[in-house]
Amino acid sequence: MIFVSDTYNSSGNNSGEIADVDPDVPAGPLTLPLDQWHRARGGRMVDFAGYWMPVQFEGIIAEHLWTRENAGFFDVSHMGQLYLSGEDVEAALEAVLPIDLSTLPVGGVRYSLLLNEEGGILDDLMVTRWRTGFYLVVNGATKWDDIGHLREHLPDAVTINHLEDSALFALQGPKAFEALEQLVTGEHPLSALTFMRGGQFKLGGVDAWISRSGYTGEDGFEIAVPAENAAELADLICAQSQVKPIGLGARDSLRLEAGLPLYGHDMTETVDPVSADLLFGVNKRRRNEGCFIGADKVLPLIGAGAPTRRVGLAIEGRMAAREGAKVLSGETEVGTVTSGGFSPSLERPIAMAYVPADLAAPGTPLSIDVRGRKLAASVVPMPFVPHRYHRKGAA
Structure with missing residues (x-):
């Protein structure tokens, strides 16, 4: 499943047109597909990784404890979603990342690191094998540098698709499965997914890539959907009694408790x-x-x-x-x-x-x-x- 995207080869050529930018006008924070959705629900918006994002809704501690006991809905659409494909893409990616892709099955998700020549960490990321290539989720604040690094070090035969028209949600907590199971259909039931495995489903009739993963230490799911459907699907998920929208503040306290860097x-x-x-x-x-x-x-x-x-x-x-x-x-x-x-x-x-x-x-x-x-x-x-x-x- 690939949503509409900008496409690059490793030499850095962009197949799409680039709009003129006035260098005298500050770029400022960008908005995500759910910007107005968050504001309508009382989200306190802050500039994070170059985007307006909600730091909290009803309070960090309340949202943190709700996620530990129920299910929290996080908008993580600022993250970079990339799709890499082309001739010998597996070997090419292994030359860049210290990851063993030979043991990664279709739908398998694995944590890896983007390193510089000195062994320093440029970013941490998640790699998923799709049927014809690899899906990468990288950090929002570093995604442009990551794309540049990959362009520089991958051969011309490998194509990088930046999935800019894909939104990304995280549903985390002990009741995340209970809330999501009734909303999805697919070739396999949602229960077939275990930690660090993903698959393609229909969520409210819309194509969605869902993996059983997250960054809170809780059971949960990460859900990639077309950006044009983000608001309706956020409404659908948050209409479940187990779910509340959660901001960046609780996301940070949750990952700290989980010992995640x-x-x-x-x-x-x-x-x-x-x-x-x-x-x-x-x-x-x-x-x-x-x-x-x-x-x-x-x-x-x-x-x-x-x-x-x-x-x-x-x-x-x-x-x-x-x-x-x-x-x-x-x-x-x-x-x-x-x-x-x-x-x-x-x-x-x-x-x-x-x-x-x-x-x-x-x-x-x-x-x-x-x-x-x-x-x-x-x-x-x-x-x-x-x-x-x-x-x-x-x-």
Whole structure:
């Protein structure tokens, strides 16, 4: 299933026309297909990744807890949706990403990383095998750079379709399946999808690509639909009693509790996959074979270990530590908080940070400097809140 798109080959030629742009007029935030839909429901809109997006509707804590107990509807249409096809596309993509595509079945979804020559993370992304190519979902703030990187490193025989006329939703929470099952039809029932598997369905009579995936730690689905049908399908989903629209604020607190890193904060182009504790994004065969961008830097770190590690921190008291706060061992600065906030589920502050590898063991006592006040903290395993993915073979 491919919706209307702009098409590029790897040399960077655009098959569509490019509109004239006045360089003196600021671009400003762009709008997504559901912009007016969010505003009509009281969404508090903010500029995020270059788009107007709702940060909250009725309140971050209420929306967070609703998603943990029911089902939250998220608009993630700012994400980049790409379709790669052409001669030897599998081998070409493996030369760019540290992913093993030979073991990825049709409909299979896999997490991977876009790396630079130094092994730094340019983006994290999801790769799905479709019947004649690969569907990639990349971060909204980096999608144009990602397209440029792919154009540069993929051969001319590979075509990149940017699916700009496709909206993307996430329905997350323990009642997401219950809410969505009654709305879809397809060759196979929705129950056939387990974690990181997808398929084509009809949602309200409209073609939709649905995968059982998400970034909250909960069971749930990501749903790609034509942008022209976005509002009617959002209405259809949110008409279910289990579902409420949820903003960016709760999406961030949910992913933090799940111990999931956010690009541009917990991952950057100066951070490698070993330090970031993301080696599951570098598949086993590729660790042995290499031959991907950044392999010369990443593979030695797998054997020797990285000098720093991303860790979870439990913080005493009620004060939260935010991104940029200094992490201390005694009086010595040893790291920096990359994500932090108050956990609505645990009712305490939590954070992620990078610290020296010899301070990364669970139970290690540390402290965090928040505006001159030292908060006691300790290293804890992640996720902070257990994942509840619907894995194959689960009851």
